Amino acid sequence: MQNKEFLINQDLEELTQHRTVELPVACYETTIKENIHGHIPLHWHNEVQFVQILNGSAVFQINEEKVMVNKGEGIFINSGCLHKADDYNNSDCIYICLNASPYTFLSKELHTKYVSPYIQATNLTHLHIGKKEEWERNILKAILEIHQLIEQKNPFYEIVVVNHLNLIWQNLIMHGMQLEYSESEMQRSQRMKHMLNWIHLHSDDKINLADIAKAGKLSRAECCRYFKRIVKQSPMNYVMEYRINRSLSLLQDPSSNVTEVAYQVGFNSSSYFIAKFRESIGMTPLAYKKQQQAKLQ
Known part of the structure; x- marks a missing residue:
């Protein structure tokens, strides 16, 4: 069995059912x-x-x-x-x-x-x-x-x-690893999840760095360091990427409209959405939409 539709919720928790009927x-x-x-x-x-x-x-x-x-x-x-x-x-x-x-x-x-x-x-x-x-x-x-x-x-x-x-x-x-337990590591992981969750909950709203940092109870500078360490990009670049990724499934709906999708995922300009989509995916949203529809025919 192949798994192609990878779904996650707003907490970044995977929604794939990790179980058969009988086993977890x-x-x-x-x-x-x-x-x-x-x-x-x-x-x-x-x-x-x-x-x-x-x-x-x-x-x-x-x-x-x-x-x-x-x-x-x-x-x-x-x-x-x-x-x-x-x-x-x-x-x-x-x-x-x-x-x-x-x-x-x-x-x-x-x-x-x-x-x-x-x-x-x-x-x-x-x-x-x-x-x-x-x-x-x-x-x-x-x-x-x-x-x-x-x-x-x-x-x-x-x-x-x-x-x-x-x-x-x-x-x-039995591989023999010496186990360690760090409160700071646990806290860092939780703060990162809180910030990512906040972005996902508010991705169709106006987002700024201060709000993301507040969600993780961090300064703006420390927030940026967290993202660069763990996500390997700036907080606002992550927001952009997340919005583009959200648009992919919406564009596969035959009745969807590129402008409507742009606003639905948090862009306030369809032209800016098109430019960023092309930069990320390598084609325009309309071209992507037509490509996906052709695969279903």
């Missing part, structure tokens, strides 16, 4: 360039995520760090961490994405000792999974097997999936 688990293939945005936008979720690259390469950004992941490799992304992904150098990257609730791992009695400390550790935002070490190969093999099990849904497959998940978790925590 989802496992699917994603082709990055076929996503509506052309990339996987910045988001977070309560589930932990394991990724395995089937084709090409991807650059994942987790909080402030960027990580290159190549074909045959993988990455673990911890619960609650802001992350995004881009296809590297037009490699037509395809990957398996395995999302699982932390409560899927181990029994309730063992969760406090072997799961919670790793979910809460501020120095374990992510972990690159290569192919050299046995623990890495074990995780990658289990991801493929879980994907196959969920696709085929043979009798009792849920039991086997849970067994593989526990194997993945066992190999992850």
Whole structure:
């Protein structure tokens, strides 16, 4: 199964259902360039995520760090961490994405000792999974097997999936990382989420830097430093990009009008919207609209 429509809410929390009917688990293939945005936008979720690259390469950004992941490799992304992904150098990257609730791992009695400390550790935002070490190969093999099990849904497959998940978790925590817990790191993550959430709630209104900074309880200068560290762009450039990304799904509606969409996503000039859209997407909004309609015919 391919997942192309990547939905997030105003808190940047992913809305993809990370579960089957029976399990709080989802496992699917994603082709990055076929996503509506052309990339996987910045988001977070309560589930932990394991990724395995089937084709090409991807650059994942987790909080402030960027990580290159190549074909045959993988990455673990911890619960609650802001992350995004881009296809590297037009490699037509395809990957398996395995999302699982932390409560899927181990029994309730063992969760406090072997799961919670790793979910809460501020120095374990992510972990690159290569192919050299046995623990890495074990995780990658289990991801493929879980994907196959969920696709085929043979009798009792849920039991086997849970067994593989526990194997993945066992190999992850036996890797031997020394866990750390930083109040300042937790606070920084929450402040960033508050500012991004405020932008999303007010994206169709007039937005200024002072209001964004206020949402994060920061000075304007510190707000800019947060965005440049974590989002890799200025707050106002992020606002512009978010508005353009919002317009993509609206323009796919056959009855939509470019001018109406411009005002709906927060632009007060259709000509400015067209110029910025072309700068970001490489074509005018009307050309994009016609391109998307042609794909449906």
